[in-house]
Amino acid sequence: MLLALNKPMNLLSQFTDEGQWQGLSGLGLPEKVYPAGRLDRDSEGLLLLTDDGKLQARISSPKFKMAKTYWVLVEGTPDAAALEALKLGVELKDGPTRRAEVAMIPEPEALWPRDPPVRIRKAPDTWLALTIREGRNRQVRRMTAAVGHPTLRLIRAQIGPWALDGLAPGEWREVDATPPEPRTPRRKTLRLKR
Incomplete structure (x- = not known):
């Protein structure tokens, strides 16, 4: 079983509550499903849950390099150099990031209001995919800060082939659990001259 959940802001990606923060237990999810990966408390959007350990590993393990797409509201308007730095990878305290795909986008359609709302600033803010x-x-927050545009709102829109597709915050549905084929690295065959 694989479930897609639109995790609301300020909800933990775990079933148990922690201090003032609530976990997933109040959402009526089936028993024995567990998050495949994490989404920070102050981030919103797609969280996948499964009862299949192998599928959970395939989704969450960095070795499978599954693409994760975020809608990111950043402070200000990134210039071409900032966007190129995000694409090529930025240097963080724990080392450089891998290449990324990035584009400026209009505010995503059917976007729900955030609770609490993003504070309005004088300078225009920009949405990135x-x-x-x-x-x-x-x-993602550290990457945008490294290029001078702190993240104001972060929504995970897609993980591999699975997307939010109209789920409201706190809503979930069962999705096709057929995992995508893992990407296998191409190996070059060296031929020795005789």
């Missing part, structure tokens, strides 16, 4: 294939702690 950012796709990464790794999953370090708070990576």
Whole structure:
């Protein structure tokens, strides 16, 4: 079984509550499903849950390089150099990030209001679609900050072939659990001259 959940802001990606923060237990999810990966408390969007350990590993393990696409509201308007830096990888305290895909986008359609709302600023803010294939702690936020455009709102829109597709915050549905074929690296065959 594989479930797609639109995790609301300020909800933990675990079933148990922690301090003032609630976990997933109040959403009426089936028993014996567990998150395949994490989404920070202050981030929103797609969280996959499964009862299949192998599928959970395939989705969450960095070795499979499954693409994760985020809608990111950043402070200000990134210039071409900032976008290129995000694409090529930025240097973080724990080393450089891998290449990413990034584009400026209009505000995503059917976007729900955030609770609490994003504070309005004098300078215009910009939406980006950012796709990464790794999953370090708070990576997207650290990447945008490294190029001078802190993240104001972060929504995961897609993981591999699975997308939010109209789920409202707190809603979930069962999705096709057929995992995508793992990407196998191409190996070059060296031929020795005789």
